[in-house]
Amino acid sequence: MNESINIIKYSGDVVPFKSEKLINSLRRAKATDVVIEEIVEHIKDTIYDGITTKKIYQMAFNMLKRKSRVSASKYKLKKAIMELGPSGFPFEKLIGKIMGHEGFDTKVGVIVQGNCVKHEIDVIAQKDDKHYMIECKYHSDQGRFCNVKIPLYINSRFLDVEKQWEYQKGHNTKFHQGGVYTNTRFTTDALQYGKCVGLLMTSWDYPKGNGIKDRIDQSGLHPLTALTTLTKKEKTMLLDTGIVLCKEVHNNPILLNQVGIEKSRHKRILQDSEELCRTK
Template sequence: MPKQPPIIIKANGDRVRFDRSSLLTSLVRSGAPQELANSVTDKVSSDIVNGKTTTHDIYTTAYGLLKTMKYHPIAARYSLKKAIMELGPTGFPFEQFIGEILKRQGYDVKVGVIVEGHCVPHEVDVVATKDDTHVFVEAKFHNQPGIHTDVKVPLYIHSRFLDIQKNLTKNGDTHTTHVPWIVTNTHFTTSAIDYGTCMGMTLIGWRYPESGGIETMIEEAGLHPVTCLSSLTQKEKNLLLAKNIVLCRNLVETPSLLESVGLSTTKIGIVQKEAKLVCSL
C-alpha cells in the first residue's frame, strides 16, 4: 500500500494531507522552471513533520529557498497572496489596488464614493464605468489567512445595490447595465458563491472563478502590488502605501516615486530591476 502524504495544518486550523502537486503548480505558476519547482518541492516535502507543519511553514520554506537561490522575481510572484494581505490593515490600499486594476482594464474609476440610494446614501469602495456598464464594487479585504468571505457579505451588498439601483432608475441614469461586484483577496464560502450566482452578482476571489480569480487578473496584467517586492523593506513599502502608490508597475513607469520615499539611486535601480521582472515588463 502506497505511503500516505503527511498531515499538515491549514491557516483555519483544518488538518489535511499535504498535496505535493499543489505546491508544484503554485511554483510553476509563479514562473519557476520545472527543474527549480521540483527542487524546491522536494526540499519542502522532506522538511514536513506529520501533524505539526503548517501551510505557513511550507510557504516560508519555499519562499526562503527561492530568495536564497537568488530567484527574487519568482519569490515575489510566489508571495502574491501574502503581499496582498500586507496592503492592510485598513483595507483602503486594497480598494485603491482594485481601482488601479480596473483602470488598466479601461474603466473610469472612483474610489471611496458616497452613492445615493432610494432610501439612504451608501459608501461604495469602487465605482467603475465603461461604455454602458456601471459597476459597484465591494472590496472585501482580509489581512489574516484562513478567513473566508461568507454569505452575509453578498446578502448585504445585494441589498445595498438594489437601493442604489432604484435611485438610479428613478433619476434616469443612462447606463444600461448596473452590476454589483464583490472582490476579495481570500476564498468565498460555498453559500456565498451560491447566493451571489443566484442573484446575478460578479464574485472575484482567490482562485475564484475557476476561469481566473483575482490572482489571474493580477498576473495576466502584470499589476503586482509593491508589497511583493523583496528588495523593499517593510518601512519602505509602508511609505509607498501611505502615498497611495500600490503597483510595482508605477515604480517602473515613474522612478521619482522611489525618490520621494528617500531611496538612493543605487537602491532605486535594484528595486526597478526586480519590479520589471515581476511585472514582465
C-alpha cells in the same frame, strides 16, 4: 518520504500533503524546472506530520528568494495583497487599477446617493452600457472567509443605489450590477446567495481562471508589497503616498528618493518592478 504526511491549513483543516500543489504554485511564479525540483525535494525531505502550510510556504519562499527574487515576488502574491493593510483602502485601489486595465472607467471611494440613504462605494466601474457597484472585502488573515452576511448586506446597498441610478438620464438602458471582491475566499452559502441574486462574485481564485490572482498574472499589476527588495517600513511609506503597484514604482522612480531609499538600492528595486510588470 511518502505523501502520507498530513498538514494543517490556515483554516485549521488537516489534509494530506500533495506535492502537485506546491509544484503548481512554483510554476505559476515562473520558477525554472530545476529550481522547482530542488525546492520540492527539500520540502518533501523536511516536512513532518502536523506541519502547517504557513511553515511550508515560508520554507519554499526562502529557497526561491535565493534563486530568483522576481519568482519569489510572484510566489508571495497572496501574502503581498494581505500586506496592503491594515486599512482596506489600498486593496480597493488595487481592484480599481485591475478594472481600469480591463477598460473600465473607475472611481474609488465614492459617496453616492441611494434611494433611501447615502452610501460610500469602494469602486464604481463603467464601460459601455455596463455599470458596476463593487464592494471590496479585504482580510489580513488567510483563515477568514466571506460568509453569507457579506453578499446579503452588499446586495441590499446595491438595490438602494440601483433604484436611484435608474432615475438618472440614460441609465434606463444601462446594465447595473453589484459585486463583491475579496482577497480570500467565499463560503459556499455566500457564493450560492451571490449567484442567486446576480452579484458579481470575485475572490482570490474565483471564478476559476478569472480570480484576482489570475487577473494580476495576466495584467502584470502586482502590488508593490510583492517586492522582496523593499523593507516593510519602505512599503508602508510608499503605500502612504497613494501608490499600490510595482508598475507605479517603476514609472515614478523619484518616489524612492522621497521615502529615503538609498540610491545604491534603486537599480535592483526598479529592475524587479519592471520584470513584475511583464505579462509573458
